[in-house]
Structures are given as C-alpha cells and as structure tokens.
Amino acid sequence: MPVVDLEVTSLRDLNQMLHELGQGTNETYFRVINPRGRHAVAAGMNAPVTVEIDGNAGYYCAGMNEQATVIINGSAGVGVAENMMSGSVRVKGDASASAGASGCGGLLVIDGNASGRCGISARGIEIVVKGSVGHMSAFMAQAGTLVVLGDAGDALGDSIYEARLFVRGKVKSLGSDCIEKPMSDKHKGRLGKLLAEAGMNGEVDPGEFKRYGSGRTLYHFHMDNLGAY
C-alpha cells in the first residue's frame, strides 16, 4: 500500500506514477498525505484503483477521472471531479464551486455542502450532495443527475437541458426554464437506486424529494426569441 507524502514527493511525480498504472496493476490502493490544498491531486486517473487523500485538496482534484475511486478525507477546492468520465469520487468534507463540472459519467458523492455551480454543464455524471448546494447549481446541465439532501441556492437548473434534479430541502429559486415535475414511482425507484449507490441504502426516503428539470422552452429555436440569441 504506497503512501505518498506530498511534502516529500512532488505532485507531478505522484500524478505521473498514477497515470502509469496499467489495467492489471497489482497496486490497487494509494494513500496521499499532506495535500495542503495543492491543485490537481489525482487528476487524470485511468485505472481501477483507489486513491485516498488525507486532508484538504485544492482545485480540480480527481478531475477527468476514469475508473478510479478517489476518496478525499477532507474538503475539496474548485472543480472536484470536473469532467469525470467514470469511477467514483467521494468528498468527506465540503466541496468548493463547480463540483463535478462538465462530468460525463461516474458518481460524485459529497458528504458536506457544495458551493455554487455544483454540476454545472453536467453531461452524464451523477452527483449526490448530502448537505446543500450553492447558487446556479446544474446550470446548463445536459444529462446526468444531481441529488441534494439539503437545500439548493438561487437559480437552480438555469437553462437546463435534460439533467434530472432531486432536492429534499428548500430551493431558494429556480433558474430560467427549470420547473418542478411530478415524482412518479419510476423516479422514486431510480433515485432510491442512486442513493443506495451513494451508500445510503434505505436510509433516506426518495418520497421526500421533489423533482426538477427542463421546461424545454428555451433550448429549442423559437422565432419569438430571435432577439435573445
């Protein structure tokens, strides 16, 4: 079990080592200590291994992740798991702005709160936030799911495409073209499955959530909106 101390080993050397791991690697668990807010820790992973980071990570932690499981025993800076393709990222503390931005796949679980723009431009990533999310979350989100157990800030889902949003608490305001939608048994089933994947099997009742999504009035060309394009 390699332990990498970022006060001793350079970030570049750590990421290089992680990038060189092959699919059949025998080393499947790495521990990173003393991240001290450094940027891009474990970014660009592409191997089915686990990286556990003890402490607070900086910007873009686990960005572009494929296959790997990255666990942050602390908080994460701007853009955690941005552009994730697959695998999973777990933040035990809070996440800064733009968590999971533009993610295509995989699962991001944030135990604490996420700041503004959580899941901005999401393209298939599934995000579960146990706390609350800040303003403009899921802005222009195209696909994937954002689940918020707490509250959502201003302008949730502004200009949203086809991402699915589930919020258990209060929504301060909905953004343009984001509307509340009925919660059918199918949606409850799908949400329950995602909550189980996020480690909350049966702990949270999917029936307590409201569902939000696109009103589909904004993203199709419409002659009346010509001046606004």
Next chain:
Amino acid sequence: MAENEAGLVEMCGIVGLFLKNRALEPKLGSLLAGMLGTMCDRGPDSAGFAIYGAGDREHVKLTLRAASADTDFAALAKKVEAAIGASVTVETHATHAVFTLPAESEPAAREAIAGLSKVKVVGSGTRMEIYKEVGRPDVVAKRFDLAHMAGSHAIAHTRMATESAVSTDGAHPFSTGRDQCLVHNGSLSNHNGLRRQLERKGLHFETENDTEVAAGYLTWRMREGDSLGDALKHSLDDLDGFYTFVVGTEDGFGVLRDPIACKPAVMAETDDYVAFGSEYRALAGLPGIDKARVWEPEPAKVYFWERH
C-alpha cells in the same frame, strides 16, 4: 482575464489575517508572509500589504513611497519637521518609509512633502501602514521585511493585472481614507462612471484603477455616516462587476463577494484568528488550521469582524 464556461477563474490572490488572540500579534507579519508566499502563482505582477500595528490617537502614521530605495527619507523628515514645527519619527523599509507625527500636523506635513519631493503618501492612519511594489509577492514581502512586522490584522494582495497597467500605482491595497484600505480580486465594469460621480463629490483619485474607485466609494459611504458593514452592503447596489473585497479599518476586517461569487474565497476561524485566502493553500500553514472552521463566504453577504 481568463474565464472558461464553468466559471473557473485564476487571477489575483488575496490573503487576510485578523488576530483575536493578542499573544499572536508579534507573529502577524510572519504568518501573513507565509500566506502571501503561497499565492505567488495567482498574481506575479505586483504585491502589497496593509498592516495595522502600534499607534496612538495623538499621532498619525503617513506611509510614503519613493521611486527608488536610494531616497534619503531621514533628510526629508528633517525638512518636514522644520516645515510643520513638530518632531517626525522615521522608519524606513526599502522604498517606503513611515513618518509618525502629531495628528493635527497631517495637512501641513502632506503639503510639505508634496512641495519638497516626488515621494507619494500612499496611506495614513493611526495604525495602518501600506507597502506595495511591482514584483513577485515573496520578493516584495522580503524587501519590506514583512516577516518581522507586528500588528493586530493585515491584508495583502498579489496582482495579475487586467484593468490597468502593471505599476506600483496599480498595486493593491488601495487606501483613500484614514486607516482604511481595500484589496480586490476581480474587475469592475462601471468604475469609470462611478469615478466621475465620486470626483463630483470631492474625492480624488490617483490612478485609472478600478479598485481605487471601490476604495473611494467605501470611503465616501463611510463619510456619509455608514458603518463599514453598511458601506459594503450599499456597494452591492452600486458596483457592477466581479469582485471579492477584503477591507481593513483601524479596528476591523471585512469580506464581501459579488452576488454570483465569481471569485474564489475561503475562510478559516479559530479561537485565535479569522483568516481569508483566495485558496485554501494560503491557509494551510496557519497554526491550528486542522481544527479550524473552514468555509466559503456566501455571495452578497457582508462578513465583518471588529477588535474589542
């Protein structure tokens, strides 16, 4: 400036430290220097800091900035003494010097300094001193020997220039009022119009810089009777653009982010201090940070701490 679709911005860095535990005051400079050093790559163009140290009501401290370190500040002080008929103590830090003189002599001293040399008065106050220079932040901090300065609170800035030239005049912090200073990460879009309005109200600006306008705006509001907190609240209506402000007054320290929180900000609080950083990296070296409450200030919410 460079901003991508996801609203991720990298430019300028701010750090601030407000001590609650007076036993830490001798270490303020060294703690701030450590914070500033980690922010070099957020703003390599220039750096500056304002530090609130010792002072008393009877005296004013004028921070002077000269074009070169060869300036004979002691000789200038002698001439100022003769002009104002009172004693002036001088403390020189490279291109800057702090003249301490009787508070009532400030106007006469300013007039004398303007008449005698090209040295600029960059700040005045009972306790505030301001230092700023072009260059890498860690080098700037070393030049002024920040690590050995003491005080109750301080704010610092590293600049990546976008709205005006890379020059010492464009370096933060900006001060337009006694013991008041401001650092800013972002860019204001209505600063030219606002500068004209404030000039009509009698404020004077030295630069084309947007931050100086914000500092002037807050000074004007406080002159009209606002507390610092109220002045910051009013700025939400009157300033347009992206900003995170950290402001200092004789006894206080405040933080405000624009309503969409475009610029990064993270804060930490313990029983000993309140700290601000553009990134967590700036806070990582502070004592007891592992046990601190660490959070991101909310958009459009005024945070303010005062010494008791």
